[in-house]
Each structure stands twice: as C-alpha cells, then as structure tokens.
Amino acid sequence: MLDPTMTAARLVAIALAHGLAISFLAGATGAISGGHLNPAVTLAFVVAGKENLVRAGLYVGSQILGGIFGALFLKWCTPESVRGTLGSHDVNPIIFGSQAFLMELILTFVLIFVIFGVAVDRRGPGVIAPIPIGFAVVVDHLVGVPYTGASMNPARSFGPAIVSGAFGSQHLLYWAAPGFGATLASALYR
Amino acid sequence: MLDPTMTAARLVAIALAHGLAISFLAGATGAISGGHLNPAVTLAFVVAGKENLVRAGLYVGSQILGGIFGALFLKWCTPESVRGTLGSHDVNPIIFGSQAFLMELILTFVLIFVIFGVAVDRRGPGVIAPIPIGFAVVVDHLVGVPYTGASMNPARSFGPAIVSGAFGSQHLLYWAAPGFGATLASALYR
Amino acid sequence: MLDPTMTAARLVAIALAHGLAISFLAGATGAISGGHLNPAVTLAFVVAGKENLVRAGLYVGSQILGGIFGALFLKWCTPESVRGTLGSHDVNPIIFGSQAFLMELILTFVLIFVIFGVAVDRRGPGVIAPIPIGFAVVVDHLVGVPYTGASMNPARSFGPAIVSGAFGSQHLLYWAAPGFGATLASALYR
Amino acid sequence: MLDPTMTAARLVAIALAHGLAISFLAGATGAISGGHLNPAVTLAFVVAGKENLVRAGLYVGSQILGGIFGALFLKWCTPESVRGTLGSHDVNPIIFGSQAFLMELILTFVLIFVIFGVAVDRRGPGVIAPIPIGFAVVVDHLVGVPYTGASMNPARSFGPAIVSGAFGSQHLLYWAAPGFGATLASALYR
Numbered sequence: 001m002l003d004p005t006m007t008a009a010r011l012v013a014i015a016l017a018h019g020l021a022i023s024f025l026a027g028a029t030g031a032i033s034g035g036h037l038n039p040a041v042t043l044a045f046v047v048a049g050k051e052n053l054v055r056a057g058l059y060v061g062s063q064i065l066g067g068i069f070g071a072l073f074l075k076w077c078t079p080e081s082v083r084g085t086l087g088s089h090d091v092n093p094i095i096f097g098s099q100a101f102l103m104e105l106i107l108t109f110v111l112i113f114v115i116f117g118v119a120v121d122r123r124g125p126g127v128i129a130p131i132p133i134g135f136a137v138v139v140d141h142l143v144g145v146p147y148t149g150a151s152m153n154p155a156r157s158f159g160p161a162i163v164s165g166a167f168g169s170q171h172l173l174y175w176a177a178p179g180f181g182a183t184l185a186s187a188l189y190r
Numbered sequence: 191m192l193d194p195t196m197t198a199a200r201l202v203a204i205a206l207a208h209g210l211a212i213s214f215l216a217g218a219t220g221a222i223s224g225g226h227l228n229p230a231v232t233l234a235f236v237v238a239g240k241e242n243l244v245r246a247g248l249y250v251g252s253q254i255l256g257g258i259f260g261a262l263f264l265k266w267c268t269p270e271s272v273r274g275t276l277g278s279h280d281v282n283p284i285i286f287g288s289q290a291f292l293m294e295l296i297l298t299f300v301l302i303f304v305i306f307g308v309a310v311d312r313r314g315p316g317v318i319a320p321i322p323i324g325f326a327v328v329v330d331h332l333v334g335v336p337y338t339g340a341s342m343n344p345a346r347s348f349g350p351a352i353v354s355g356a357f358g359s360q361h362l363l364y365w366a367a368p369g370f371g372a373t374l375a376s377a378l379y380r
Numbered sequence: 381m382l383d384p385t386m387t388a389a390r391l392v393a394i395a396l397a398h399g400l401a402i403s404f405l406a407g408a409t410g411a412i413s414g415g416h417l418n419p420a421v422t423l424a425f426v427v428a429g430k431e432n433l434v435r436a437g438l439y440v441g442s443q444i445l446g447g448i449f450g451a452l453f454l455k456w457c458t459p460e461s462v463r464g465t466l467g468s469h470d471v472n473p474i475i476f477g478s479q480a481f482l483m484e485l486i487l488t489f490v491l492i493f494v495i496f497g498v499a500v501d502r503r504g505p506g507v508i509a510p511i512p513i514g515f516a517v518v519v520d521h522l523v524g525v526p527y528t529g530a531s532m533n534p535a536r537s538f539g540p541a542i543v544s545g546a547f548g549s550q551h552l553l554y555w556a557a558p559g560f561g562a563t564l565a566s567a568l569y570r
Numbered sequence: 571m572l573d574p575t576m577t578a579a580r581l582v583a584i585a586l587a588h589g590l591a592i593s594f595l596a597g598a599t600g601a602i603s604g605g606h607l608n609p610a611v612t613l614a615f616v617v618a619g620k621e622n623l624v625r626a627g628l629y630v631g632s633q634i635l636g637g638i639f640g641a642l643f644l645k646w647c648t649p650e651s652v653r654g655t656l657g658s659h660d661v662n663p664i665i666f667g668s669q670a671f672l673m674e675l676i677l678t679f680v681l682i683f684v685i686f687g688v689a690v691d692r693r694g695p696g697v698i699a700p701i702p703i704g705f706a707v708v709v710d711h712l713v714g715v716p717y718t719g720a721s722m723n724p725a726r727s728f729g730p731a732i733v734s735g736a737f738g739s740q741h742l743l744y745w746a747a748p749g750f751g752a753t754l755a756s757a758l759y760r
C-alpha cells in the first residue's frame with residue numbers, strides 16, 4: 001500500500017462507506033432527480049446531451065450545498081480534538097501532481113462509464129443499476145484512496161475543505177481531473 | 191476514528207452484521223408484515239398516513255418483544271465472563287448529549303428517507319429495495335458506531351439494555367432521536 | 381469477541397466467503413436442482429411437504445459427497461504444515477454444549493426462515509432471492525463463528541471432519557441442531 | 571492462512587476489489603460485448619459453441635491489451651519505490667506447482683460454472699447475473715489468493731507481468747490452468 005498509516009481494514013471501511021452510500025442514495029433519488037449526487041456526473045450528462053444547462057446548474061448548486069451541509073453536520077457532531085479536516089481529500093505527498101491528476105481522471109472515467117453502461121444504456125441491467133454503480137465506487141476507493149483519497153466528486157471534496165479550512169493548493173485538481181474524466185467517458189459513450 | 195478501542199475491522203464487522211441483517215429480514219418479511227423491524231420505521235409510516243394506529247401499536251409491541259427475546263437468546267448462548275452488556279448502545283463519553291442526539295437523528299433520517307425512496311415511492315427500484323435499505327444501515331453504522339453505537343432503532347437499544355441491566359441515563363435518547371429523525375424524514379417525503 | 385485468536389478481520393473474511401458462496405451457488409443451481417446445498421435446507425423442504433423423500437435422499441447424498449470432495453481438493457492443494465483440520469467446525473471450549481446447540485439451532489432457524497420468506501413464499505422478492513439468502517449466511521457467520529464456527533450445514537461440517545480425521549465428540553451436534561432449527565422454521569412457516 | 575505476510579484485512583480488500591470490479595464491468599459491458607473480460611471466459615463460450623472463433627480472437631486480443639494498458643496506467647500513477655510488480659501473480663513458494671495448477675483450475679471452474687448457471691442458462695436469475703458472478707470472484711479470491719493470487723484470468727496475469735518484467739517461470743500456469751478449468755466447466759454444462 002502507498003501510505004503506511006492507511007491500514008487495509010480502514011481502506012475497506014472507507015470504500016464500503018462511500019460506495020454503498022452512492023448505491024443507496026442513487027437508488028433512493030434516481031427516479032426523482034436522476035440521482036447524480038456529483039458535479040462530474042451532471043457534467044457527463046450535459047456533454048452527452050442528456051441534461052439541459054439550467055437543470056444541470058441547479059443540480060450542481062444543490063450538490064455543492066449538500067457537501068457543505070454534510071460537512072457542517074459532521075463538524076457539529078464531532079469534538080474538536082478528533083475532528084481533523086472532516087474527511088477532506090489530499091494528495092499523498094509521495095506522488096506527483098500529474099500522477100494524482102491521472103488517477104482521479106481514470107477513477108472518474110470508470111465511474112461515468114459504468115453509470116452510462118448500466119443506467120443510461122437501454123441494453124443495460126436497468127433495475128439493478130444502483131448496485132453496480134455502488135460497486136464501482138467501492139472499487140475506485142480501494143484503488144485510489146492511498147493516492148488522492150479517491151474523490152471523483154468535486155462537491156465531496158469542496159464541502160469538507162471549506163468547512164474545515166483545509167483548502168490545499170491542490171484543491172483545483174479535485175475539480176479538473178474528475179471533469180476531464182467525466183467528459184472523456186461521456187464523449188466515448190456517445 | 192473517535193474511539194481508540196474500536197478498530198476499523200470491528201467497525202466493518204458490526205456494520206455488515208447490522209446492515210445485511212436488516213436487508214435479509216426486510217426481504218423475508220416485507221410482503222408479510224411490511225418488514226418495519228423498528229419502531230422508528232413504524233412511526234414514519236404512521237406520520238405519512240400509511241399505517242393505522244392499531245396495527246402500528248402491534249408492530250411496535252412485537253418489535254420490542256423481538257429485541258428482548260434476541261437479547262435473551264444471546265445471553266443464554268454466551269458465558270457470563272464475555273457477555274458484557276449484550277451489545278447495548280451507549281454514547282461515546284467524549285461527545286456531548288446534543289451531538290449524540292443530532293447524530294442519531296441524522297442516521298435515522300437517512301434510513302427513513304431511503305426506505306421511502308426505494309420501497310414506498312412507486313417510482314423507486316421496488317424489487318431490489320431490501321438491498322439499498324441494507325446498504326443504508328451498513329453506512330449509517332460505519333459513520334455512527336463510534337459516536338452512539340448507531341442505533342436508529344429503539345427496540346434494538348431497549349432489548350439488550352433491559353436484559354443486561356445496562357440502562358444508562360441516556361437511554362431515552364435512543365427513543366427520542368430516532369423518533370425525531372423518522373418524523374422529519376416522513377414529513378419531508380409527504 | 382468470544383475467542384481471542386479470532387480477529388475481526390478474519391471473521392469478516394470467513395463470513396463473506398461462506399455467505400457470498402451460498403449466494404452465487406444458490407443463484408447458479410436454484411433453477412436446476414433447487415439449490416439446497418445443505419441437508420438442513422432439504423429437511424426443511426421435506427417437513428414443509430415441498431420435496432419428496434426420494435429426491436431429498438439424493439440431494440442429501442450429493443451434499444455429503446460434495447462436502448467430502450471439497451475437503452479432499454483443499455487437502456490436495458494445501459501443504460501438510462498449514463493444513464490444520466481443513467476448516468472443520470468445533471465448539472469454542474468456553475461455552476457449554478447446550479449453548480452451542482442453541483446457537484446452531486437459532487442460526488439455522490434464521491437461515492431457513494429467510495429461504496422460505498424470499499424464495500418459497502410467492503409474495504417474496506423472488507428474482508433477487510439469492511442475495512438476501514447469502515446475506516443471511518454472512519450475518520449468521522458474523523454472529524456464530526466465535527461460538528461454534530457457524531455451520532448450519534451438516535454436509536459442510538462432515539466433509540472436512542472425515543477427510544482431516546478431526547471428528548470431535550461434538551460432531552453429532554452439527555447434525556442435530558441444524559436439523560432441529562430447520563424443522564422448527566419449516567413448521568412455523570407452514 | 572498460508573502466507574504470513576497476507577493479513578485477513580488485506581485479503582478482504584483484494585477480494586472485494588477484484589470481485590466487485592468484475593461485477594460492475596460485466597454489468598456495464600454485458601449487453602455490448604458479452605462482458606467476458608477474461609480469455610478463459612471467452613474460451614468457455616467457444617467450447618460451448620456459443621461464440622465464433624473470429625470474435626473470440628478479437629475479444630482475447632482486447633482483453634490482453636486491456637491488461638497491458640491497466641498495468642501501464644498503474645505504473646504511471648505509482649512512484650517507483652512502492653510500485654512492486656504492479657500486482658503480478660505468483661505462486662506461494664510453500665506449495666507445489668501441481669497444487670497451484672489444481673487451485674487455479676478449480677477457481678476458474680467455479681467461476682465459469684456460475685457464469686453459465688446465472689447468465690447463459692435461461693432458467694437462471696438473468697437480470698441480477700452480474701451480482702452472483704461478482705460474488706464468485708470475491709469468494710475465489712478469498713480462497714485462492716494465499717495460494718496463487720487467484721488469477722483465473724490470463725489477461726489479468728499477463729499485463730502486470732509484462733509491464734513490470736516480473737515474468738516467472740510459472741507464468742504459463744496462469745494460462746494453462748484457467749484454460750483447463752474453463753474447458754471442463756463448459757464441457758460439463760453442455
């Protein structure tokens with residue numbers, strides 16, 4: 001493993017928490033709002049011509065607000081002594097920025113490719129779609145957490161960073177790399 | 191992690207046990223009795239006008255009895271030396287009561303929101319509903335166990351407490367916070 | 381945990397291995413042979429009047445042979461120095477035989493109850509049935525491994541015991557307790 | 571466990587990563603290309619008379635290329651100091667080659683048997699097929715990683731080996747044993 005302070009058991013806990021959360025939230029909201037939950041996903045739908053810009057803007061605004069409120073609630077529930085940076089992402093210091101960028105790009109590419117394959121493509125296994133989508137997020141975390149925290153989601157990165165004040169110089173990476181990966185996957189699928 | 195005696199591996203074991211149990215029990219009993227398994231869930235259905243008070247009372251009574259019998263069977267199977275408090279919930283001493291209350295409220299809110307989104311809402315992914323519901327319980331435990339034990343279910347808290355005698359002064363919290371969270375989620379969904 | 385040599389991570393690995401195996405094997409064989417895979421399950425179907433004795437005998441014979449061949453293949457693949465008892469079950473020495481019996485009975489009761497609720501009951505979630513059944517086996521293992529190894533299945537107990545020679549005086553328990561639990565659950569469901 | 575440097579937590583992380591990846595990738599590509607992802611799977615379809623040789627050749631070529639590109643991307647993202655052999659498979663030195671061969675053969679046999687039972691057999695649970703297939707890969711890894719790394723897939727073994735230069739004398743085993751296991755399972759199912 002890249003990071004000696006990250007044990008395999010913690011990696012499994014983090015991966016299951018993020019992946020199963022995306023799975024049940026996509027299942028619970030997919031029929032209401034599309035269940036994007038992630039600006040990179042909304043961008044992919046715009047690039048694919050499957051979402052108009054007005055609704056996309058509303059979705060992204062809501063996603064950012066959701067990330068901020070999630071981080072605020074976590075802050076209110078957690079004593080300062082163990083609060084850390086509220087799960088903010090940062091890049092493992094032993095890797096280059098270009099490696100971090102490529103990792104986040106690939107992780108997001110995989111996620112968007114799966115979303116299009118199981119939930120958009122009419123030949124896909126529609127009714128169970130939230131399960132493979134959740135599994136993709138689990139696996140992306142098992143691979144990427146030791147590198148970058150495996151964000152794939154700018155709103156997930158932004159909320160904890162702004163609430164905890166842990167904005168690193170690398171924050172932009174968590175917007176640009178998922179954006180690129182989502183655009184590539186969407187263009188490929190088209 | 192909040193509690194230094196709680197390892198990540200134990201957290202995963204606890205979360206999978208509770209979450210997958212809710213998943214298969216809801217799957218096995220959903221068509222017979224609704225598969226509430228939890229007074230907070232029954233309350234949410236009453237608030238939503240989807241369950242009458244008589245049947246709700248019978249459900250809650252059965253849920254409390256189930257929690258007591260579960261704890262009794264566990265006591266009978268387990269030697270006294272390792273019996274502890276039979277999995278009774280308590281609040282991590284480093285957090286305030288208000289933080290515990292907010293945590294249980296949010297965890298239960300999320301659970302009820304998912305139940306309504308996947309199993310009540312007719313636009314939801316009906317046939318697979320027990321899976322996202324179970325995933326929500328897994329994730330709620332991964333988040334909340336270090337704070338409050340992640341009850342979300344007064345009957346789950348009551349049984350072990352009464353059988354082991356481990357009633358803390360905080361026991362009421364495990365009724366009030368899930369009740370509030372369930373009411374909020376149900377009202378929102380309405 | 382009951383057994384200090386059993387870590388939480390090993391418990392998760394064991395539980396996932398047994399539970400997900402039952403899930404995919406039931407999914408792959410359910411339509412061909414019913415996918416019982418376990419003499420206790422076949423007994424439950426006989427008690428419920430849903431399987432005739434001739435076919436039940438053939439199933440149980442095949443299940444026992446399967447358990448023996450599985451243990452033989454494992455023996456052939458594994459060097460003697462680390463072979464142990466090939467995963468034979470035994471009862472934790474700190475619990476009484478009666479506690480072990482009650483634990484195996486309850487674990488099997490839960491498993492059969494779930495099988496009837498999701499795969500036999502026509503109101504159940506038929507198409508996804510292998511998933512809640514697998515989840516029940518995962519959870520039964522998370523609960524019961526530290527007590528008895530969580531057999532619930534005489535053929536699973538018999539194969540490794542006969543191939544490794546690790547027949548304890550308690551072996552009969554792994555036939556009687558699952559048999560009782562299965563009969564109870566089947567009678568209740570009827 | 572066979573290998574003292576392999577902890578149970580790492581085993582769970584590895585098994586979930588490989589198994590859930592196969593699950594979501596088969597779900598996302600099954601309707602487009604069959605979702606074989608593995609030369610042993612393609613061979614099984616050829617043996618069963620369900621795939622013609624031209625398309626099978628294209629699939630296997632793509633699978634090998636995919637394995638090479640996956641390893642290359644991993645290499646580019648990972649600093650040399652922790653790069654190791656990029657997840658190349660090798661046989662545990664405490665087991666014989668014949669034991670490794672038998673293990674890979676059985677693991678692949680189980681995988682192909684499940685694929686045919688849930689995704690090819692029309693009596694199987696078609697719509698959820700990617701889930702039991704993924705579970706089979708999880709369980710195969712929980713069993714086989716300490717013996718051989720649990721390849722079951724020559725393209726998965728080939729890519730990291732050629733990119734990292736970690737070709738052992740045993741590399742042929744990772745082609746022959748899965749090939750045998752797949753042929754056996756396919757012939758049996760026919």
Ligand SMILES: [Ca+2]
Nearest residue numbers: 018149150151
């Ligand atoms: Ca993340």
Ligand SMILES: [Ca+2]
Nearest residue numbers: 208339340341
């Ligand atoms: Ca709990």
Ligand SMILES: [Ca+2]
Nearest residue numbers: 398529530531
């Ligand atoms: Ca067992």
Ligand SMILES: [Ca+2]
Nearest residue numbers: 588719720721
């Ligand atoms: Ca592998």
